[in-house]
Amino acid sequence: MxxxxxxxxxxxxxxxxxxxxxxxxxxxxxxxxxxxxxxxxxxxxxxxxxxxxxxxxxxxxxxxxxxxxxxxxxxxxxxxxxxxxxxxxxxxxxxxxxxxxxxxxxxxxxxxxxxxxxxxxxxxxxxxxxxxxxxxxxxxxxVDSGYFNARMESIPANSEFMDYLIVVGNVCSRKNQLMLAEACIKNAVNLLIVGKIMDGEEVYGQRLKKLVDHHANLRWIYGLTENSNELINYYKNAIGLVLPSSVEQQPLSALEAGILGKPVLLGNCTYAKQEIFRNACLVNPASLGSVSDGIKQLVRDPGNYLLDETKLMDCxxxxxxxxxxxxxxxx
The missing domain is CATH 3.40.50.2000 (Glycogen Phosphorylase B;)
Structure with a gap:
């Protein structure tokens, strides 16, 4: 066939x-x-x-x-x-x-x-x-097998930028990186942004760039090859995945981070109610206060927001x- x-x-x-x-x-x-x-x-x-x-x-x-x-x-x-x-x-x-x-x-x-x-x-x-x-x-x-294979591998920490949260995906208003960056500034938490600006979202991207340029706790890597060792290593060194997105179906970055044993934060929307994301920390994507509070919870009690390994194996x-x-x- x-x-x-x-x-x-x-x-x-x-x-x-x-x-x-x-x-x-x-x-x-x-x-x-x-x-x-x-x-x-x-x-x-x-x-x-x-x-x-x-x-x-x-x-x-x-x-x-x-x-x-x-x-x-x-x-x-x-x-x-x-x-x-x-x-x-x-x-x-x-x-x-x-x-x-x-x-x-x-x-x-x-x-x-x-x-x-x-x-x-x-x-x-x-x-x-x-x-x-x-x-x-x-x-x-x-999810690429590289993520499953890397779960038990140890990698050296990045001494230049440590204890960071990570968000991976095209930069756009829907994925809410700008509010996420503002919440991390408010909490004095490091944030690594990985992703290119989506076509049509250039104004949004420029607003995010200005914020990154003026705050040392924000870093932006303008896109990495999907499933690359470099991307996997950035996940491995992160303290959690944060994606307070308003619209998703089954965000790949949340699955990838979950497989690597990282706690996950998502927008409290329909997509986050699916069984595979049952343990995720949920926040109101329209509220800076809610996103900020969610980050505090994730950093304070990361073990509460780990995804189910059995469900992730289906991926x-x-x-x-x-x-x-x-x-x-x-x-």
Whole structure:
């Protein structure tokens, strides 16, 4: 069985946690012997059985429709918004009749299987997007084996910058690095920021840069290669992962830090209620006082905010690859 991966948009225009997931899953699935590769949109050959699209959006609409006409099995891996308020559900309902959701619902009705990262997303997929339960597969984000292998390894501490909290990911208002930096200044706690400025967030990034430039307890590394030893070492030397984000699905950085035995702080939003993040320290991402208090708690009692090792093992590449293998074989 040949499987072709197709992303929602070109990586040159958007590359974040979801795109890293596509790459990580491709590698993990190859390792267990699955015949999986990237779809070359310029290639006219059709010698494959499964089209695996990544991302719920209009760019994948025609690919899915034509894939079904060509008698391909179609899998869609998606991340959904949180429809956790009455207003958001009303807007969704209206859009399902006269807006973009109408086309997304048509697309989902055609696919043979859907994968989501957690039980919250699965419920939304079933209740709002009308995907039958038997088509929905919960497969968490895959974390590179390097993180699991590094758990017991000791590394020298960075004597130049010590006892720091770390936040990893594209710099943007959604991930809330600016408020996080302000909270660390307030608490006199060191903060290491790792990530590039997301396109369209340049003003936000400049505001963060000004703050970093004027405070010695803030450091900013403008992006590191995902899964690199350098990134893993920065995690290992950190005293905790802090991500008071307002919108996420299953943030990869929280999983990576959790696997390395670091306490985790997250925004008290829907995504943080999934089982894998049960022990995380939760804060109001809109409140500087709440974020500041959460940092104090994390630093004071780090052992209270460690993630469940058993749940994190589901994110090992051998386990996620086995889950996708089972999905493909059941089509």
């Amino acid at each position: 040949k499987i072709k991966f197709l992303p929602l948009q070109p990586n040159c225009f958007a590359f974040g946690g979801f795109e890293i997931q596509i790459q990580n899953n491709l590698k993990a699935n190859e390792k267990i012997g699955l015949d999986v590769s990237k779809l070359d949109i310029w290639d006219r050959s059709r010698d494959f059985e499964v089209l695996h699209c990544w991302g719920l959006g209009l760019p994948n609409y025609d690919s899915i429709m034509w894939g079904k006409k060509a008698n391909k099995k179609v899998v869609l891996s998606l991340l959904l918004y949180d429809y956790d308020t009455l207003l958001s559900k009303i807007k969704f309902k209206l859009s399902s009749y006269i807006g973009i959701q109408r086309y997304l619902l048509q697309m989902l009705a055609k696919v043979d299987a859907v994968s989501v990262v957690n039980e919250i997303q699965a419920e939304t997929c079933n209740s709002l997007y009308r995907v039958p339960e038997h088509k929905i597969h919960i497969i968490p984000n895959v 090992h590449e051998t386990n996620t690859a086995a889950a996708y293998k089972k999905l493909y074989e059941g089509l």
